[in-house]
Amino acid sequence: MPNRLELTGITKQFPGVLANDHVSFAVKPGEIHALLGENGAGKSTLVKMIYGIMQPDAGEIRWNDEPVMVANPKAARKLGIGMVFQHFSLFEALTVLENIALGMDAKIPSRELESRIRGVMETYGLALDPHRTVATLSVGERQRIEIVRALLLNPQLLIMDEPTSVLTPQEVDQLFTVLRKLAAEGCSILYISHKLHEIKALCDTATILRAGKLVDTCDPRQETSRSMAEKMIGTGLKDIVKAAGRTFGPPKLVVNRLSTGKTGHFDVPVDNVSFTVRAGEILGIAGVAGNGQNALLDALSGELIGDDSEAITIDGLGIGLLNTTERRRQGLCAVPEERNGHAAVGDFTLSDNSVLTARDRLGMVMMGLINSGAAKTYTGRVIADFAVKALGPASTAGSLSGGNLQKYIMGRETLQKPSVLVVSQPTWGVDAGAAAAIHQALVDLSMAGSAIVVISQDLDELRALCDTLAVINMGRLSEARPVKEFNVEEIGLLMGGVHGATEGTDAIPA
Amino acid sequence: MQFRLEKRREPSRLMSYATPFAAVLLTMVLGAVVFSLIGYNGIGAVREIFLTPLTNPYKWQDLGIKAAPLIIIGTGLSIAYRANVWNIGAEGQYVMGGLAGTGIALLTYGMTGWWVLPLMVLAGILGGMAYAAIPAFLRTKLNVNEILTSLMLTYASVQLIYYLIRAPWKDPMGMGFPQTRLFSEAARLPTIIPGTIVHLGVPIAIIVGLIAWFIMTRSVFGYRMRVVGAAPHAARYGGFSENKTIWLAMLVSGGLAGLAGVLEVAGPFQRMVPGFPTNYGFTAIIVAFLGRLNPLGVILAGIVLAITFVGGEVAQTTIGLPNAATGIFQAMMLFFLLAGDILIKYRLRRVSPQPSVGAA
Ligand SMILES: Nc1ncnc2c1ncn2[C@@H]1O[C@H](COP(=O)(O)OP(=O)(O)OP(=O)(O)O)[C@@H](O)[C@H]1O
Ligand SMILES: [Mg+2]
Numbered sequence: 001m002p003n004r005l006e007l008t009g010i011t012k013q014f015p016g017v018l019a020n021d022h023v024s025f026a027v028k029p030g031e032i033h034a035l036l037g038e039n040g041a042g043k044s045t046l047v048k049m050i051y052g053i054m055q056p057d058a059g060e061i062r063w064n065d066e067p068v069m070v071a072n073p074k075a076a077r078k079l080g081i082g083m084v085f086q087h088f089s090l091f092e093a094l095t096v097l098e099n100i101a102l103g104m105d106a107k108i109p110s111r112e113l114e115s116r117i118r119g120v121m122e123t124y125g126l127a128l129d130p131h132r133t134v135a136t137l138s139v140g141e142r143q144r145i146e147i148v149r150a151l152l153l154n155p156q157l158l159i160m161d162e163p164t165s166v167l168t169p170q171e172v173d174q175l176f177t178v179l180r181k182l183a184a185e186g187c188s189i190l191y192i193s194h195k196l197h198e199i200k201a202l203c204d205t206a207t208i209l210r211a212g213k214l215v216d217t218c219d220p221r222q223e224t225s226r227s228m229a230e231k232m233i234g235t236g237l238k239d240i241v242k243a244a245g246r247t248f249g250p251p252k253l254v255v256n257r258l259s260t261g262k263t264g265h266f267d268v269p270v271d272n273v274s275f276t277v278r279a280g281e282i283l284g285i286a287g288v289a290g291n292g293q294n295a296l297l298d299a300l301s302g303e304l305i306g307d308d309s310e311a312i313t314i315d316g317l318g319i320g321l322l323n324t325t326e327r328r329r330q331g332l333c334a335v336p337e338e339r340n341g342h343a344a345v346g347d348f349t350l351s352d353n354s355v356l357t358a359r360d361r362l363g364m365v366m367m368g369l370i371n372s373g374a375a376k377t378y379t380g381r382v383i384a385d386f387a388v389k390a391l392g393p394a395s396t397a398g399s400l401s402g403g404n405l406q407k408y409i410m411g412r413e414t415l416q417k418p419s420v421l422v423v424s425q426p427t428w429g430v431d432a433g434a435a436a437a438i439h440q441a442l443v444d445l446s447m448a449g450s451a452i453v454v455i456s457q458d459l460d461e462l463r464a465l466c467d468t469l470a471v472i473n474m475g476r477l478s479e480a481r482p483v484k485e486f487n488v489e490e491i492g493l494l495m496g497g498v499h500g501a502t503e504g505t506d507a508i509p510a
Numbered sequence: 511m512q513f514r515l516e517k518r519r520e521p522s523r524l525m526s527y528a529t530p531f532a533a534v535l536l537t538m539v540l541g542a543v544v545f546s547l548i549g550y551n552g553i554g555a556v557r558e559i560f561l562t563p564l565t566n567p568y569k570w571q572d573l574g575i576k577a578a579p580l581i582i583i584g585t586g587l588s589i590a591y592r593a594n595v596w597n598i599g600a601e602g603q604y605v606m607g608g609l610a611g612t613g614i615a616l617l618t619y620g621m622t623g624w625w626v627l628p629l630m631v632l633a634g635i636l637g638g639m640a641y642a643a644i645p646a647f648l649r650t651k652l653n654v655n656e657i658l659t660s661l662m663l664t665y666a667s668v669q670l671i672y673y674l675i676r677a678p679w680k681d682p683m684g685m686g687f688p689q690t691r692l693f694s695e696a697a698r699l700p701t702i703i704p705g706t707i708v709h710l711g712v713p714i715a716i717i718v719g720l721i722a723w724f725i726m727t728r729s730v731f732g733y734r735m736r737v738v739g740a741a742p743h744a745a746r747y748g749g750f751s752e753n754k755t756i757w758l759a760m761l762v763s764g765g766l767a768g769l770a771g772v773l774e775v776a777g778p779f780q781r782m783v784p785g786f787p788t789n790y791g792f793t794a795i796i797v798a799f800l801g802r803l804n805p806l807g808v809i810l811a812g813i814v815l816a817i818t819f820v821g822g823e824v825a826q827t828t829i830g831l832p833n834a835a836t837g838i839f840q841a842m843m844l845f846f847l848l849a850g851d852i853l854i855k856y857r858l859r860r861v862s863p864q865p866s867v868g869a870a
Contacts, residue, residue: 303746325749336747345741355733356748368729 002065004029004188005050005157010059012045012212014399016391019045021212022059027157032179032189034199034220037209038232038431039403040389043192046209047159050190051083052076064156074105082150083159086402086429088142090134097130100149120151124178139289140171147178158182159190162402162429164198169459169492176202194403194431196225197460208232229432240439240464248467249279252451253332253420258311258320260295260304268292270299271475277420277451282442283480284466285455288495292475293424293455294337300422300453301334302327314420329360331419335409337428337455339402343409346398350390353397354379354412361416378415386411386437403430407438414441421445424455439465459491471495522854529850530800530807534814537842545835554829559821559839571706572820573813575778578715579604579770579790581812584797585722585805586766592726592803593735594742595759599645599660600767601791602667603638607768608775609671610637612690612782615697615775616679626696631772638768639761641667646760650753656760668787675782690782699777711773715812718766722805735759767791793819796844815840 003026012020019042027033035043048054050061052070060067063079070076073083090099097114104113117130126144134142143163150158158179164172179189179202191203199206199220206223208216208231216231223231230236254276260269270292277283287293298304300312302324309318319327324334336342344353354375359365364374379393388408390400397405410426426442427435442465446452455472456462462469463483470480471494478494538556546552563569583600590597597603610633618626644663648654672688681691699709726732738745738755746752770790775782797815801807822836 301747302749323749323751324747328749334747338743341741342743342747345737345744347740348737352733356737356744359730365730368731370728370730370733372728 001029003027003062004031004064005190006062006065007046007050008060008062010046010049010056010061012042012049012054013057018212020049020056020209023209023212023214024059025207025214025217027188027190029156029188030183030186031205032183032191032203034203034206035190035192035209036196036199036206036228036232039407039429039434040211040401041209041232041431042212043209044161044401047083047161047190047192050076050157051081051159077105077153077155080154080156081159082153082155082157083161084143084146084150084163086162088146090142090145092135093133095131095133096128096137096145099134099145100130100152103149104152116152117148120148124151124181125174126178138171140167140174143167143171143175147175151182155187157188157190159192161192162194163191164193164195167457169488172198194429194435196220196228196432199228200225210234225432232431233433238436238440240436240443242443246280246447246467248281249449251276252279252281252315253277253453254313254316255300256311256313257308258296258299258306260299260306268295268475270295273472273475273477275470275477275480277453279419279449279451280446281468282446282452282454282466284462284469284483285453285472285477286459286462286469286491286495287455287457287472289457291472293472295475296472296477297334297336297422297424297455300332301336302332325360328357328418333357333361333413333416333418333421335413335421335423335426337424339405339409339428340398344397344405347396349394349396350383350408351375351379351393353408354382354393358412358416361418379412382408382411382415385415386441387434403434406430407434410438410441414445417445417448418450420451420453422453422455425458426454426456427458427461435461457495459488462491463488525850525854526802529854530802530811530847533800533843533846533850536846537839540842541839544838545831550831551829555825555831555835558825558828558831559818559836561821562824563817563820569820569824571703571708573816574708574712576819577812577816578711579774580794580797580815581715581809582711582718582770582773583763583767583791583794584801584808584812585719586763587794587798588801588803588805588808589722589726589732589735590759590763591798592739593755593759594739595756595763596657597642597645597660597760597763598657598795599642599662599664599791600763600794601787601789602660602664603641603764603767604771604774604791605664605667605671605787606641607634607638607771608782608786609667609674609771610634610768611772611775612674612679612693615693616690618694618697619691620694622694622696624696627699627776630697630776631769634768634772634775635765636768638771639765641768642760642764643757646757649760650756656756660760664791671782671786672784675784679782681781688784692781693776697776698780699773707778709773709777711770711777714769714773716809718769719805719809722808726805731758767794793840796840800843800847814843818843 006026008024010020010023023046037043049056052072052075061070068079097110100117101110101113114130121128126148128141128144167175183189193199203220206218206220207214210232220228256274258273259271268291273296275283299306302322305323306320309320311320313319314330314332319330340346355364355370358378362378364371376393383390386407389404406428407430413421427438430438442452454466466483468480469483469486471478471491538560542552542556545555563573583604587597587600611630614630614633641663645656645659648659649656675688675690679690681689699711701707701709734750734755737748738750738752742752775786779786793815797808797811800814801811818836818839825831825835826833
């Protein structure tokens with residue numbers, strides 16, 4: 001059987017970076033093929049060229065044994081290539097059906113489209129009501145829209161760039177069932193992820209990129225997560241070093257009956273949340289995206305200011321009425337989940353991005369003037385300490401790969417040595433080596449006496465990192481308990497429980 | 511053959527500085543062609559409009575005094591536009607600055623002393639600020655779009671001039687002309703080069719531009735304006751409230767427009783007349799964009815636009831070009847500039863008619 005997709009000598013040069021360097025590999029029909037590599041290894045760049053978003057500088061793409069030039073995504077879809085991006089392009093106020101109709105290249109009457117959508121959903125067990133408004137859907141359900149959209153074109157190759165970083169364990173299982181079924185029918189799948197145990201569970205072959213070059217092809221079922229991670233990095237992987245039997249200091253961050261009003265139409269507010277984090281303690285907050293995590297982070301960071309000063313206290317001092325700048329002066333730093341346009345400004349240099357949050361704590365401002373030298377020095381330190389792949393403090397944030405920008409942001413906040421750090425999705429899209437480094441930095445910060453809150457959907461991360469754990473659901477927080485008392489199933493149920501129950505009504509049985 | 515726009519990840523810095531020059535050049539070329547086609551001496555028109563003001567030293571003083579208000583207002587607008595605060599009503603704030611200055615000049619009529627002029631300037635700045643505060647208030651309190659309110663207030667300000675100079679402020683010895691009396695000596699802006707009409711406003715404009723450049727690149731205030739414009743969500747995370755930024759942007763741009771107004775009434779006019787609103791406030795919008803929203807660029811752009819004003823007058827008398835020609839040239843410049851901006855952010859890519867699809 002001819003190869004479905006064959007790449008030969010694909011090369012892509014960006015200013016200062018060779019993102020892909022003579023990459024050659026093939027994907028067979030019906031194969032689930034993983035694309036692995038560190039942050040900035042060139043994975044997204046490679047699939048963007050296959051999907052026609054960018055053109056290679058050199059090399060050949062063969063499709064079912066014919067050389068092709070994929071001029072744009074529309075041409076790719078005509079060939080039979082579908083892609084699901086990590087960030088969805090959906091209109092919140094429209095229904096599932098309307099969203100899919102808008103994304104179709106050909107005009108199809110809506111009744112016919114609906115029956116085709118229902119057909120696809122039934123075949124693959126994708127439960128979704130076509131008439132629901134996107135705003136009411138969870139992230140996993142939104143992803144299903146994108147998958148249905150891709151499947152409507154009967155693709156022979158489906159590309160997925162980090163599809164699971166926002167899903168619950170249950171949603172991941174459902175996704176894998178769909179992908180396996182597709183593969184059994186002969187559709188090839190090109191799958192990018194930093195979660196290596198998922199790769200082991202799902203993929204037949206793995207191609208590993210390092211600094212744009214193909215370094216290895218292996219069978220993930222024959223490897224361990226660790227051995228694959230070490231192949232990606234090229235050296236051994238470090239474990240988190242956490243002093244055993246640590247004791248915690250006095251309560252540092254105390255949140256007492258914190259509630260937020262509804263801000264946007266579709267945001268879930270925080271409802272009467274209370275918890276305590278002691279000095280030296282890492283509290284994990286698990287939960288499915290869209291259950292009030294964003295409101296909680298904004299309320300803690302000061303982007304949303306409530307009306308009760310005592311709702312949030314640091315060392316007994318009420319900070320509930322302070323704004324972000326004043327809270328930072330009191331020692332509270334925060335990292336929101338969205339990096340582009342929220343935690344960082346894409347058009348600004350890294351140096352200017354450091355001014356955004358570090359200017360007061362690190363004395364980058366004197367009499368209203370910015371000391372750009374200090375900003376540059378600090379940024380250089382963040383780049384060095386967190387191994388950020390960037391040309392230097394003068395690179396723009398937008399030119400960094402997703403994971404590298406995340407490393408920079410985490411570095412920018414932790415190196416400020418805050419006494420309270422609140423982070424959302426600290427290792428979102430970050431490779432195994434860098435995730436370990438970020439975890440270690442958080443642990444080190446806690447051992448120096450800071451109180452840390454980690455909001456994440458990644459249970460493995462929370463279990464490895466945190467001392468205590470609580471689960472957020474529809475804006476309410478469960479009681480925090482030592483992390484050792486939980487098992488994965490229990491957390492998964494707490495996370496999905498209420499959510500699943502409210503949605504079960506209109507779901508098509510899988 | 512097909513073309514499509516592809517987003518550039520890192521827009522070229524060089525190109526972003528080069529487009530204003532290219533826009534001016536293209537305007538000259540296309541202007542020559544268009545005016546030739548409709549029966550004028552096109553090359554001559556371009557020469558008179560763009561070159562004569564530069565080559566004829568007698569015109570330099572005109573350039574200076576036309577450029578000064580454009581630079582002062584354009585600087586303020588460039589700061590506000592950076593923060594995505596769209597103050598379109600600088601013309602009205604300019605008028606209010608002029609009126610506030612006039613009020614002081616009339617109150618102090620006949621008095622002498624160095625303090626009269628600074629007091630007028632202060633009143634002018636406050637007048638412009640106060641008028642810009644209205645759209646700022648409506649925007650921050652009631653979420654009313656500042657583009658509309660600031661623009662509409664311009665027309666109200668012009669009516670206010672007409673009212674004041676017809677009734678309470680009318681020159682008692684003006685033989686019925688709707689204008690105020692000539693300001694007394696202490697309320698007139700001194701000329702700085704004897705024997706010319708170049709007044710103190712010209713060096714003030716340059717200094718305003720330089721100070722603004724320093725503040726925008728070095729200070730937290732400038733950083734605030736830039737980050738709010740580039741990423742409002744990140745600005746909030748960084749501790750810059752949106753409402754405060756809107757207020758600052760409106761007050762700074764309004765205050766500078768008011769400054770231009772008072773300098774204009776105390777300098778070239780020396781009295782308030784019905785012809786005081788000369789669209790400097792609107793032309794300054796082009797100046798701000800042609801100058802890349804960068805105060806140094808605004809100084810250059812102010813001079814370029816002043817050239818077209820002075821040159822337009824020259825061409826009217828020498829080759830009988832209609833007055834509207836100046837406006838056409840200015841509009842072309844803005845058009846080419848905006849087109850150039852798209853090409854900085856996106857690249858034009860030739861797409862051969864999809865052989866890929868045939869192969870499938
Ligand atoms: N348009 C661009 N302009 C300049 N550099 C770019 C551009 N796109 C990507 N790069 C650089 O190319 C390299 C590869 O980036 P790419 O996004 O493909 O990485 P990745 O493997 O997907 O990483 P991650 O796991 O972090 O998403 C990085 O060094 C990145 O900074
Ligand atoms: Mg990527």
